[in-house]
Every structure is written in C-alpha cells, then in structure tokens.
Amino acid sequence: MKILNSVMVALLVLLTSGYAASADSGWMRISLLAGDVQIKTTDSGDWGPASLNGPVMEGDQIWVPEGGRVELQLNAGTFIRLDQNSSLQILATDKDSSQFYLSQGHAYVYYDGPGRGVIQVDTPDASTRAFDAAVFRIDISDEYQLTDVSVYKGSVETENQLGRTEVRAGEMVSLGQDTDGEVAPMGEPDEWEMWNKERNDRIAERGASSRYLPPELRTYSYDLDANGRWVDIPDYGYCWTPTVIGGVNWAPYSKGRWIWRGGEYIWVSYDPWGWAPYHYGRWTFVARTGWCWVPPAAGDAYWGPGYVGWVATGDYVAWVPLAPGEIYYGRGYYGRHSVNIATVNINQIHITNIYRNVYVNNGATVVNRRTFATASPKHVRINRNVIERQIFTKNNIRPGMPSIRPTKQSYFASSRSIPAAKRPPQHVRDIQITHLKQSRPLVKAQDRSVIKPGTRLNPLPLQTIRTPRMPGRSKPSIRQIIPEGQGRPATPRRGPAPREERRDVKPEVRPIVPQRTPTPKEQRRDVKPEVRPVVPQRTPTPKEQRRDVKPEVRPIVPQRTPTPKEQRRDVKPEVRPVVPQRTPTPKEQ
Numbered sequence: 001m002k003i004l005n006s007v008m009v010a011l012l013v014l015l016t017s018g019y020a021a022s023a024d025s026g027w028m029r030i031s032l033l034a035g036d037v038q039i040k041t042t043d044s045g046d047w048g049p050a051s052l053n054g055p056v057m058e059g060d061q062i063w064v065p066e067g068g069r070v071e072l073q074l075n076a077g078t079f080i081r082l083d084q085n086s087s088l089q090i091l092a093t094d095k096d097s098s099q100f101y102l103s104q105g106h107a108y109v110y111y112d113g114p115g116r117g118v119i120q121v122d123t124p125d126a127s128t129r130a131f132d133a134a135v136f137r138i139d140i141s142d143e144y145q146l147t148d149v150s151v152y153k154g155s156v157e158t159e160n161q162l163g164r165t166e167v168r169a170g171e172m173v174s175l176g177q178d179t180d181g182e183v184a185p186m187g188e189p190d191e192w193e194m195w196n197k198e199r200n201d202r203i204a205e206r207g208a209s210s211r212y213l214p215p216e217l218r219t220y221s222y223d224l225d226a227n228g229r230w231v232d233i234p235d236y237g238y239c240w241t242p243t244v245i246g247g248v249n250w251a252p253y254s255k256g257r258w259i260w261r262g263g264e265y266i267w268v269s270y271d272p273w274g275w276a277p278y279h280y281g282r283w284t285f286v287a288r289t290g291w292c293w294v295p296p297a298a299g300d301a302y303w304g305p306g307y308v309g310w311v312a313t314g315d316y317v318a319w320v321p322l323a324p325g326e327i328y329y330g331r332g333y334y335g336r337h338s339v340n341i342a343t344v345n346i347n348q349i350h351i352t353n354i355y356r357n358v359y360v361n362n363g364a365t366v367v368n369r370r371t372f373a374t375a376s377p378k379h380v381r382i383n384r385n386v387i388e389r390q391i392f393t394k395n396n397i398r399p400g401m402p403s404i405r406p407t408k409q410s411y412f413a414s415s416r417s418i419p420a421a422k423r424p425p426q427h428v429r430d431i432q433i434t435h436l437k438q439s440r441p442l443v444k445a446q447d448r449s450v451i452k453p454g455t456r457l458n459p460l461p462l463q464t465i466r467t468p469r470m471p472g473r474s475k476p477s478i479r480q481i482i483p484e485g486q487g488r489p490a491t492p493r494r495g496p497a498p499r500e501e502r503r504d505v506k507p508e509v510r511p512i513v514p515q516r517t518p519t520p521k522e523q524r525r526d527v528k529p530e531v532r533p534v535v536p537q538r539t540p541t542p543k544e545q546r547r548d549v550k551p552e553v554r555p556i557v558p559q560r561t562p563t564p565k566e567q568r569r570d571v572k573p574e575v576r577p578v579v580p581q582r583t584p585t586p587k588e589q
Contacts, residue, residue, distance in 0.1 A: 027055040027303065028055070028072050028090075028093070028098075030056060031071045032081075035067045036065050036067075036422040037050040037065075037068045037069075039062055040424075042057065044408075050070065051268055051413035052270075054268055054412075054413055056090060058092055058093045059090065061087070061090070062082060062086075062090075063087055063423075064084055064086045064087075065084065065421075065424075068084050068422075069081065069083060071199070074093075077112035077218075077219035078113070078119060079110040079199075079203065080109050083106040083107075083108075083192050087105060088100055088107065089433055092442040096116055097444055099440075100121050101123070101440065102123050103123075103124065103431060104140050106140070106472060107138045108136075108192070109130070109136050110196075110203070111136075112133055112219070118130065118442075118443075122436075125147040126159060126160045126175055128159075128167075129158075129443075130154065130155075133154055134153055134154030136150060136156050136167070137150050137152075137471060140472070143475070144475050148172055148476075149172065150471045151167045152169060153169055155167060155169065157446070158175065159450065160175050160177055160181075160451065161452075162178060162458070162461065163458045163460035163461065164449070164457040165462060171184070171185065171186070172186050172471055174469075175460070179480050180481055181463070182462070182476040184476070185466070186468060186470075190470060190473075205222060205225070209240070214295060214296060214301050216299075216301040217276055223272070223276065227271075228243050228244070231286075236284065236294045236324060239286075241291060241292045241293070242273065242293075244272065245271070249362050250362075251362045251363055251364075251365065252278070252293075252321040253267060253320075253365060254365045255270045255274075256268050256269040256278075257413055259412060264330075267305060267308075278306055279305070280302070280304070281295045281307070282321070282322050282325075283321035283322070283323065284323050284356075285363065300335050302333070302338070304328060304338075307334075310397070310400065310402055311397055312369070312402040312403070313391065316366050316367065316369055317366075317368075317404070318367070318387070320355050320365070320392070322355065326355060327351075329400045351398075351399065354388075355392065364387050366382050366391065373409065374410075375415035463478070
C-alpha cells in the first residue's frame with residue numbers, strides 16, 4: 001500500500017507541475033524524401049542515409065546531393081524544403097521558434113508561425129527572419145556566392161553587416177556579407193518554385209481530418225486524408241483507420257524499426273502516414289473495422305517516442321500498442337496517462353494489468369533480442385497463446401524501454417549504401433555546429449540584430465531595379481561597402497573553394513581610381529635599390545629631374561659647338577641606359 005501511495009504521489013506531482021510546462025509537441029520529421037539524402041545526427045556523430053518519418057533534432061545536419069530533394073516538417077505547421085546540392089544545419093529549436101543555417105544551395109520555407117515565435121534562416125552572408133506567417137525562399141548563388149531572399153506571401157526581414165531591410169511579397173533582395181542590397185521584382189516561376197507551390201496546395205487541403213484532429217495536430221491532416229478514413233467508434237468518437245497498410249497481418253508498430261535518438265529508442269515507421277498515429281494518441285482494435293487510431297483530446301497532445309508497452313526476456317524483445325487509458329512509462333511527461341520513470345524508482349512500479357491489445361491477433365510484435373539493435377531486427381512468429389502465457393506476463397512486463405545498449409547500426413533507420421559521388425563534400429563535412437551557434441545566435445527580439453548581437457542595425461542601402469530577376473540565377477548590381485578601418489568579419493563559409501571564388505569576384509564591385517599619380521614618396525618606396533646593384537633605367541629623383549630640366553629652358557646658340565658637359569645636360573636621362581660619370585650615393589645604393 002505504501003508503494004502504491006508513493007507512485008500516486010509522484011504521478012500527482014507530475015500532473016500538476018508538468019502539464020503547463022511540458023506540452024512538448026515533439027521533434028521535426030522528414031516528411032518527404034527523394035534521392036540519396038543524408039543526415040548527420042548528434043547521436044552518431046557521422047553521416048548516414050535519411051529515412052522517411054525519421055526524427056530530426058537540434059544539432060543535426062542535412063545534405064541533399066545531385067538529384068535529391070527533402071522536406072522537413074516542424075510540429076507547428078512549418079515546412080522547410082531543400083533542393084539538390086543543398087546543405088542545412090539545425091541550430092536551435094524550441095516550442096515556438098527555430099533556427100537554421102543554409103550553408104549552400106536552395107531552401108523554400110512555408111512558415112505557419114504560432115504568432116509569438118520566429119523562424120530564422122542564416123547564410124554565410126545574411127540572416128533572414130519571419131515573425132508572422134510567410135512563404136519565402138533563400139538561394140545562395142552557385143556562381144557569385146551571394147544570397148537572394150524572395151518572398152511569396154507575407155514579409156521577412158533580412159540583414160547583413162551593413163544593415164537590415166524588409167522584403168515584401170513579390171520582391172527579391174540580393175545582398176552579400178558587406179554590400180548594399182538590390183531590390184527587384186521576381187521573374188517567371190522556375191521548376192523549383194512550381195514544385196513547391198504544388199506541394200503547398202496539397203498541404204493546404206482540408207478534408208475530414210481537419211475536423212476530427214485536435215488543433216495541435218491539424219498540420220498532419222494531409223497524411224491522414226490521403227491514407228485512411230474516419231469512423232465513429234462507440235466510447236471513443238471519431239477514430240482514424242488506415243486504408244494503406246502492409247497486408248492482412250498488419251498491426252500498429254510492426255512495419256518500421258526503433259532507432260537510438262536523444263538517449264532513447266524512437267519508432268520510425270515505414271508507413272507513409274506513420275508520424276502522428278505513432279507519436280500521439282493510442283490504438284484500439286474494432287471488429288469489422290480493424291485497427292483504429294484514437295487521437296488525443298485538444299490540449300492533451302504530447303509527442304512520444306512510441307506509445308507501446310514493453311516486454312524483455314532473455315531471448316525476445318516485444319512491444320504492443322497501448323490502448324486508450326493505458327499508462328505509458330517514459331523518460332519525461334507525456335500527458336495524463338503517463339509516468340516519468342526518470343523521477344521515480346522503477347523497481348517500485350508494479351504493472352498488474354496485461355495490455356489489452358495483447359489479446360488481438362498479431363497485436364504484439366516480437367523480435368529476437370540479439371537483433372533488436374541491428375539494422376535488420378529479426379521478427380519472430382509465435383503463437384498467440386505463447387505470447388499471452390509466456391511472454392506478456394506480469395513478471396516480464398517492464399516500465400520503459402528495454403535496457404539494450406545501442407550499436408552503430410542503431411542510429412539510422414535505413415542501412416542502404418550511399419554512392420561515393422553522392423556523399424557530402426569535404427567542406428560540408430567540416431562544418432562545426434558549435435562554431436555556427438556562436439557566430440549566429442537565435443534572436444527573437446525583432447528590433448535586435450542577429451549578426452551584431454545587442455545592437456540595432458541601420459537601414460540597408462538599397463538599389464531598386466525594375467527588371468524581374470530569377471532567384472539564384474543572375475548577378476545583381478550590388479556594391480561592396482567596407483567602412484574605413486574595418487576588416488572583414490570572420491563568418492562561416494561553405495568551404496575553401498567558395499572562399500576563393502568570393503575573393504575573385506570582389507574586385508569587380510569595388511571602386512577603382514586608375515588615374516591617380518603616385519606621390520614621390522610612394523615612388524621611392526616602390527623602388528628597392530638595395531637589390532639592384534646597377535640601375536641602368538633608374539627613374540631620376542625629383543631633384544635630379546629638376547637639375548636635368550634646366551638646360552631645356554636655356555637658349556641655344558646654334559653657331560657654338562656645345563661642350564661635352566653641355567651635351568650631357570641635353571641628353572634626357574630616360575633614354576640613357578647608364579650614367580657613367582655619376583656615382584650613386586650610399587643611400588641610393
């Protein structure tokens with residue numbers, strides 16, 4: 001009785017203190033994938049193949065090679081898409097704001113902001129922020145290494161070392177690290193823009209799912225509308241049942257695998273719709289309908305690694321989807337029906353009820369324990385009677401995930417091999433997230449600068465042109481502006497090659513004054529007599545020039561034969577290779 005009371009007290013503390021502060025709506029995920037997209041995770045410290053429905057967290061990096069595309073879906077209804085040859089670093093995420101660094105390539109942002117946050121996208125040249133709902137793209141020119149910011153809906157603010165400006169719908173602003181900006185109307189849509197608009201239209205469609213999902217999860221309506229239907233279930237109301245499944249023996253949490261992220265195992269589903277139904281809510285089996293997902297109530301949507309009950313024996317690891325009302329044991333607060341095992345003694349938790357879905361045919365998934373943390377967990381077909389009587393027993397059911405150490409193969413949901421030509425180039429591999437965070441902090445205050453923290457930037461000098469331009473394609477007519485006495489700031493770049501390209505381009509935009517005549521002092525500094533023992537073509541000093549010029553202003557008497565000394569005066573020094581009668585002084589030598 002004392003044990004039960006202690007557990008109840010701990011649970012009540014969690015319910016009262018964690019409910020308001022821990023409404024974690026979850027990780028971002030990979031919602032669309034094409035080609036050999038790769039991810040570098042904070043857990044693995046290395047690059048590996050990305051997977052549909054794979055979780056993405058702060059500190060991860062994404063590489064999209066030639067022929068690839070990827071879409072990241074944030075939990076609040078925001079999408080970020082990357083085109084081929086693009087590199088993105090996730091610098092910061094919290095409940096209402098996020099920050100990304102586009103080190104190269106092309107990013108399209110569909111920002112459905114919550115109204116109190118910000119999305120910040122940095123590049124080597126600039127920082128761009130949206131504080132309200134907006135649709136925009138950022139392109140880093142492959143040829144000129146400048147940043148183009150184009151807005152389709154709403155507005156954004158972009159800044160560089162010199163100042164800040166607002167970019168409105170229909171406009172494109174081009175800028176470098178320390179240049180003025182060019183404002184131009186956007187040209188005809190390219191293939192990248194049209195593909196994104198088609199994707200936007202699909203996401204914006206609102207079918208039955210938008211009526212039955214809680215507001216926190218309506219961003220996932222498209223997945224559910226395209227892959228299932230809603231049915232009215234007694235006791236639970238409208239529930240969702242998939243119509244796209246993997247066969248008659250299919251069950252929730254059976255097609256996919258557990259990967260190690262953030263200190264725990266997270267379920268990655270191979271089902272195209274497999275994000276919201278596996279990380280929110282519960283599952284129930286209904287006769288003549290099949291498996292149904294019961295979404296959480298409004299205000300009670302808590303993201304979880306996978307809402308299952310665990311069993312671990314010497315030979316097997318097994319799990320079963322939790323039914324409505326069953327307790328989830330995890331490391332953290334996951335809503336009303338959860339226990340945070342990080343704050344209680346799990347040895348004092350006694351689970352007395354067998355999970356209801358164990359009694360459903362194929363409800364439990366069983367794998368060989370030795371293969372659980374490998375790239376290919378081996379599923380074991382066991383008679384349901386054996387599962388009920390020998391595996392899912394009170395002695396085997398455990399609170400929390402199994403205590404199995406992750407292996408190298410546990411960090412990625414896919415084990416496919418990536419061709420060498422598709423792997424990240426060295427300058428992408430060399431990017432350090434820690435350095436980027438130090439140079440570009442997440443700044444939520446709209447009147448504060450990102451590039452110069454703690455200051456308020458002046459308006460960015462702008463040039464306005466009327467000719468439409470294509471983002472990332474043509475060179476803008478911007479000018480390099482470096483304040484007197486100010487060197488170039490150390491800002492992270494793509495890599496060695498782009499840095500060299502950037503240096504080669506800069507002289508084209510810097511003003512040159514070719515007509516200036518050097519001063520005598522500069523002439524003397526440029527001539528280094530000490531390395532030339534004989535100076536046959538030495539430019540005479542101003543003093544010598546004045547001495548040699550004197551005969552030119554004296555009248556000449558043609559009848560008199562000039563003396564040798566006078567002849568030497570009349571000969572211009574610049575045409576005489578040697579001055580034999582003049583010995584250079586030590587200073588000139």
